[in-house]
Amino acid sequence: MKGCSNFWENVTGLVDGPLIHRLCVPLSIGIESVNSYFCAEPVPTLIDVPPHNEGAQQYLETALAAVGYAVEDIRRIIVTHPHIDHFGSAAWVRSRSGAEVWILKGAAVAVEDACEEFEKDFGYYCRFVEWAGAPKAGKEYLARFFEVLKELGPGVEVTRRLEAGDTIGIGSSRFTVIPVPGHTPWCTLYYDAKTASAFTGDFLIRDISSNAVVRRPTAVREGYRSLEMYVSSLRKVKALGLRRALPGHGEGIEDAGTRIDKVLGSVYDRQRQIVSVLAEGASTPYEIMGRVFFDLPDFHVLLGISEVVGHLEILEEQGSVKRHKGTSVYRLVRP
Secondary structure (H helix, E strand, O other): OOOOOOOEEEEOOOOOOOOEEEEEEEOOOOOOEEEEEEEOOOOOEEEOOOOOOHHHHHHHHHHHHHOOOOHHHOOEEEOOOOOHHHHOOHHHHHHHHOOEEEEEHHHHHHHHOHHHHHHHHHHHHHHHHHHOOOOOOHHHHHHHHHHHHHHHOOOOOOOEEEOOOOEEEEOOEEEEEEEOOOOOOOOEEEEEOOOOEEEEEOOOOOOOOOOOOOOOHHHOOOOOOHHHHHHHHHHHHHHHOOOEEEEOOOOOEOOHHHHHHHHHHHHHHHHHHHHHHHOOOOEOHHHHHHHHOOOOOHHHHHHHHHHHHHHHHHHHHHOOEEEOOOOOOEEEOOO
C-alpha cells in the first residue's frame, strides 16, 4: 500500500521487554499514511489512531491481527495531539473495546467537542484567510476542508487528562509527558530518558517539517504564537538530548538532534525568503505565500498563509518587518 511497506514492523531497541509495533495505516486524504504504535504490556495500548474512515479502520484491524491482537483487546489509547489523523478512530475503538482515552489536559475539549470546535475554527479561519488578502471568500477555500474534518474526526470522551511530568508505563519503560506546543498548542512528547527515545507525533517527522498552524485566539492563551512556540519546543527537545524519534508519519528517526537542526535551519531559510520578497515591495500574507509556495491548491491555502503569518509574527517582533495599521500589508523595515 502507498506509504507503507508492511502492515506492521517491530520497533526494536526502544524497550528491554515487550515489543512495540509500528502499525502503518495508509490514508486517502492527502496524507500517504499515519502511524499507530501498539504495545501489549502492561495493557494493550495504541499510541494514536487513524481517522474515522472504514478503510483505515479495516487496515488497523488487519495490522493488529498480524501481531496477534484485535480491536476488542485494546484497553488504552494515548493521543499525541488533537488532529483527526491521530484521534479520529478513538470513539470507534472505544465502542468496540471500552478503551480509555488519554491526552494532554488542554487538548481534551478539542477531541470531546470536536464538531463544535471545528465550527468555531471554520468561522475564524474564513475571516483569517480573507484578512490575509485572499481574493475569494474564506469559505470558498475552507468549506470542503472542514467537511472532511467533521467526517473523519468525531468526538470521543477523554478518560484521563495528562499533565506535564506525568509518567506512563509502555512496555517495560516509563515515558514522561512533555508538552511541545507549536504544530498544535497541545502537542505532546512521550519521552523515555533511559533510551533517549520518544513518541513524537507530528512534532518531529523525518521527511517533512510540521506546519505550526495559526490558532483561533479564543482557543489559546493571549499572545500565543504558533511558529514561535514551535521553534522554542524544538530547542527544548534538542537540549533534552532526544536521540530516537517515533513519529506520527513515516519512518523512525535515529538521530533526532540532527533532524531538529535541519528543521530549525529551514525555518531561518524561510524567514530570509520572506524578507527577500518584502525587499521588493510591501505585500499581504497571501501575496507572499504566492511567491514562496507555488501553485498551492485551495485545500492548502490556509496552511500556506498560516506559515507565512507565523514567520511575519517573528520578524515583526524582531523589528525586521512592520504591518500597516488597520491592514494586512507588511513592509520591510530598512536599517
